[in-house]
Amino acid sequence: MALWHGKSKRKPTGGRLVQSRKKRRFEVGREPLFTNLGPESLRKYRTMGGNSKNRMLSAAYANVVDPATNKVTRVRIVKVMQNPADPNYVQRNIMTRGATIQTDAGMARITSRPGQDGTINAVLIAE
Numbered sequence: 049m050a051l052w053h054g055k056s057k058r059k060p061t062g063g064r065l066v067q068s069r070k071k072r073r074f075e076v077g078r079e080p081l082f083t084n085l086g087p088e089s090l091r092k093y094r095t096m097g098g099n100s101k102n103r104m105l106s107a108a109y110a111n112v113v114d115p116a117t118n119k120v121t122r123v124r125i126v127k128v129m130q131n132p133a134d135p136n137y138v139q140r141n142i143m144t145r146g147a148t149i150q151t152d153a154g155m156a157r158i159t160s161r162p163g164q165d166g167t168i169n170a171v172l173i174a175e
Contacts, residue, residue: 104162129149
């Protein structure tokens with residue numbers, strides 16, 4: 049079953065809303081594919097207007113910036129420590145924006161959206 053991003057069948061008051069047209073292809077969404085910890089894997093998607101997005105399926109490295117020196121280094125991800133999106137994501141090692149990860153350089157918070165950008169950018173957290 050496809051995800052549909054169109055209008056609801058109900059009004060805000062709870063009454064029935066009569067549809068003025070049928071569903072359109074551009075209103076169809078996609079099932080979520082989460083970014084796991086593992087060897088790097090990307091999937092390319094065609095988006096609106098013939099553009100494309102790279103969805104990251106799994107990642108082993110992150111681009112981490114150190115706020116003290118303002119230097120960016122590519123470091124290995126050890127594990128996911130915390131994820132405010134869903135506590136279950138920590139056990140499954142799923143990385144989303146805002147997740148705290150353990151890296152070889154220390155703890156870092158993910159600032160990019162791996163499912164949209166196709167890369168993991170993070171900022172070191174002062175401990």
